[in-house]
Amino acid sequence: MNEQNDKNEISSQRKGLYYTGLVLVVIGIMMFMSTFVLSMMNPFGGNPFMNAVIGMIMIMIGNMLMAVGRRGLAGSGIILDPNQAREDLKPYSKQAGGMINDALEEVDVIQNTRDDSQAIKIRCRNCKGLNDENARYCNHCGKEL
Incomplete structure (x- = not known):
């Protein structure tokens, strides 16, 4: 049971990779935005736009690391292996299935259809109304069944 829970959990390496990407x-x-501050402070000297380029590169690399940390190598499409992609995405698939089950439990129609017992009804000869099988009198017209 514990081994199965380990497969459904996101590994600490993937979490670390995700947070490293987030930091990047x-x-x-911050580097991209500093370009505008530096250009306002020093309008005639230097090349502050190099910070913008480096910042954009860091944003792209960080987003890629976050995607790999979130979905794994195969789940993010870097390695083309459908079986490994299913394994990489298993924690999210289980979570989505759990959320769907939670939502379905809140719906009254679904709860009513899950009733396993089958009710047998008896039709009244007088008014043709349906009654429970153990009823002695019709619920609609009051005549004896």
């Missing part, structure tokens, strides 16, 4: 994206955004 944040640093890249």
Whole structure:
């Protein structure tokens, strides 16, 4: 049972890769935005636009690392192996299935259809109304069944 839970959990290496990518994206955004601040502070000297280029590259690399950390190598499409992609995406598939089950449990129609017992009904000869099998009198017209 514990071994199966381990397969459904995201590994610590993938989590680390995801957070490393997130840090790179944040640093890249800061470097990109610093270009505008530096160009306003020093309008006649230097080349602050190199920070923008490096920042954009860091954002792209960070997004790629986040995708690999989130979905694994095969799940993100870097390795073309459908079986491994299913394994990489298994935690998310299980989560989506669990959310669907939770939503279906809230719906009254689904709960009513899950009733395994079958009710036998008896039709009244007088008014043709349906009654429970153990009823002695019709629920609609009151006549004896």
